[in-house]
Amino acid sequence: MSKTATVRxxxxxxxxxxxxxxxxxxxxxxxxxxxxxxxxxxxxxxxPFSVSLPNAVTQKTFEDTDAGRNLTVCEDTDDLFEKLGI
Incomplete structure (x- = not known):
């Protein structure tokens, strides 16, 4: 089949x-x-992939992180795992 259509x-x-x-x-x-x-x-x-709107908790998390609220900052992976209790 000839490829003659253009997508812009x-x-x-x-x-x-x-x-x-x-x-x-x-x-x-x-x-x-x-x-x-x-x-x-x-x-x-x-x-070919899921597209959905975030639920209320996820939306609030997005808003908080965009505003710099409720962030947990880790020094490195060891610090991250410790804070996660892993």
Missing amino acids: ARIEPDLKDRVEHVFRQLGLTATQAITLFYKQVEQQRGL
Whole structure:
């Protein structure tokens, strides 16, 4: 089948660069990755990953962390595990 359709999207330049770096590590071009995404949407008849709104607890956690509230800061992994009780 001939590839003649074009998809255009505006995206943040930094995000584009970071994602295309991942694509290169996977041996994919952006076109191949977009085609793969489209094929998965077609096959699954929806997005190939879960998309949902956060529950109230998660939303409050997002708001708190964005505002710098209720944060636990750890010096290193040992400190993290100690604070978690692991």
